[in-house]
Amino acid sequence: MKLLIANWKAQMNLSSIRTWTSEFNQFLKNDEKLIRHLNEKLFTIIICPPFPFLPLVKYDLRQYPFLKIGVQTVSTYENGKYTGEVTATAVKDFAEYAIIGHSEQRAHRNLTEQNITDQLNHCKNNNIESVLCVSGEKNRLHDAKIIAYEPVEAIGTGQNAELEKVIAMKKTLNIDTNKTFLYGGSADQHNIEEYLKSGKIDGFLVGTASLRAVSFYAMAQGMNRLL
Numbered sequence: 001m002k003l004l005i006a007n008w009k010a011q012m013n014l015s016s017i018r019t020w021t022s023e024f025n026q027f028l029k030n031d032e033k034l035i036r037h038l039n040e041k042l043f044t045i046i047i048c049p050p051f052p053f054l055p056l057v058k059y060d061l062r063q064y065p066f067l068k069i070g071v072q073t074v075s076t077y078e079n080g081k082y083t084g085e086v087t088a089t090a091v092k093d094f095a096e097y098a099i100i101g102h103s104e105q106r107a108h109r110n111l112t113e114q115n116i117t118d119q120l121n122h123c124k125n126n127n128i129e130s131v132l133c134v135s136g137e138k139n140r141l142h143d144a145k146i147i148a149y150e151p152v153e154a155i156g157t158g159q160n161a162e163l164e165k166v167i168a169m170k171k172t173l174n175i176d177t178n179k180t181f182l183y184g185g186s187a188d189q190h191n192i193e194e195y196l197k198s199g200k201i202d203g204f205l206v207g208t209a210s211l212r213a214v215s216f217y218a219m220a221q222g223m224n225r226l227l
Contacts, residue, residue, distance in 0.1 A: 001180045002043030003146065003203035004223055005131065006210030007072060007099060010050055016211075017053050021060035023213035028064055034224050038066040042227050043203065045220060046070045046097050046131075051086050054094040070097030070131070073105050074122055076115045088122035098123050099205070100144070102133045103152050113140050120144060131205065133184065137172050146180040147173070148205040154185030156208060161185055167200050189218035196226045 012020070028035060038045065048070040049057045061067045071094075075085035088098070100123065101116045109115075116132070120142055123130045132144035135152050149169055154161045166183050175181050183195055184205030195201040203223070210216045 001146075001202060002223065002227075003046060003131075003180060003182060004043060004216075004220055005046045005048060005070065005097075005099070005148075005182070005203070005205045006216055007048045007102070007184075007205055007207050008050065008210060009072065009104070009207060011211055012050065012053070014053070014056075017049060017056065018060070020211075020213045021057060024217060025061070025063060027213065027217040031221075034220060035064070035066075037224055037227060038064070041066070043223055044068060048072050048097070048099055051091070054091060058094055068097060069095050070099060071095045071128075072099050073102065074098050074100070074119050074128070076111075076118045076122075078122055088119075088126040088128055092126040092128055095128060098128045098130050099148075100130045100132050101139065103135050103150055103155060106135075116140070117142060131182070133205070134173065136169070141173065141175075141179075144179075146182065147175055148182040148184045149173070150184035150205065156186070158186050158208075160187055160191050163194050163198055166195070167198065170200060187219075189215060189222050192219060192222050193226065196223065 046068045058069050071091050074088040077085050079087050079089050100119045120130050130144050131146045131148050133148045133150050151161045170181055180202045182203045182205050183201050187204040187206055188209035
């Protein structure tokens with residue numbers, strides 16, 4: 001399974017999102033080969049906006065059902081009297097994927113491995129596929145099918161991790177061949193080719209480079225060329 005995931009974090013608003021979806025729609029409209037390969041599920045694009053914009057993004061991209069929607073996290077709770085929480089049950093009608101355990105969530109929310117387990121279970125119970133983020137061997141893999149390795153020192157720095165280090169971490173983590181292994185950490189259109197050509201990395205969790213439709217589209221084109 002090849003994946004390209006846009007994680008917009010808390011960096012977009014209504015205006016910037018409407019601009020993004022309009023531009024991305026236009027790029028796809030003129031790229032028959034990419035549309036064909038996405039329809040054939042040779043790889044999958046997932047967009048993860050902030051919670052308030054899930055319905056908007058889903059609506060704006062409705063012309064291309066092969067574009068999937070994800071969330072950036074879910075609550076450690078299920079539905080109940082938990083003010084401010086957003087549960088897996090609440091988002092299941094909008095999202096097919098969820099990023100779980102991102103290093104920023106682990107740090108800002110002080111997530112424990114039990115919290116991660118609860119989130120994974122809530123996603124599973126609501127038919128949401130989890131993308132589990134790990135930054136090293138200290139993080140458990142649980143039973144997630146999709147693992148995103150994100151070295152903390154590479155996130156948002158513009159300095160992506162060396163391919164050899166990423167492959168070495170995959171070996172250390174003992175990733176099963178039936179799992180999807182992604183890289184996240186300053187991945188962009190200029191550095192993904194080396195990762196993909198190694199045959200060891202199945203795609204990318206993209207932060208900064210996903211905020212502009214043109215740069216994210218360039219990454220999609222890059223993946224498409226190497227299929």
